[in-house]
Amino acid sequence: MKIKAIITGASGMVGEGVLHECLLNPDVEEVLIVGRRTAGYTHPKLKEIIHPDFFDLSAIKDQLKGYNACYFCLGASSIGMKEKDYHHVTYDLTMHMASILADQNPGMTFCYVSGAGTDSTEHGKMMWARVKGQTENDLMRLSFKAAYMFRPGFMRPTKGLKNILKGYKFLGWLYPVFKVLFPGRVSTLQEVGWAMINVTRQGYEKPVLEVKDIIKLAHSA
Secondary structure, eight states: OOEEEEEEOTTSHHHHHHHHHHHHOTTEEEEEEEESSOOOOOOTTEEEEEOSOTTOOTTTGGGGOSOSEEEEOOOOOOTTOOHHHHHIIIIIHHHHHHHHHHHHOTTOEEEEEOOTTOOTTSOSSOHHHHHHHHHHHHHTTSOOSEEEEEOOOEEEOOTTOSOOOHHHHHHGGGHHHHHHHOTTTEEEHHHHHHHHHHHHHHOOSOSEEOHHHHHHHHTOO
């Protein structure tokens, strides 16, 4: 199966890591980055759309047709944000774009980067976890061929990439220790990218992927 993927959030750590794996993988034949600023990459199979307003995609809607995967890595930190504002930039933004993609590409596999600890009940104490849980739940109700919710924990960054978060730079050397102490909570960013590609090709037994599922999928090809 040849994959034509849309990636959002490619100027962030996770999105850049997923993009990196897609560009290396021979089964991914085309990648479209959609972002508010350039990701700074050039590659023969890469296209890029710079679009400032993800709440109004009418100008680029037709350019989003013809893809069979979306790796949605766009996200915002909840630190210092009120729930209403975080809900707007997380739930509203994601659902707006996902709804358009589902209409344009009914055969699409949609992968959403959520996070370990996301609250599927939508009623827990953690604000970010409730919002992410609602986003996950409603994404799975859209008319995609399949939708998978990725819940990574700590990810060892991919060496050589430019958007590694400071905390991950400082703690990356502890990955072998974390792997032993918390095997169900850590993976590599490379494994997240591999898992998204593999789930597009072969699917998975459940729609919500915790860290152990991500690692299993990453090495299942």
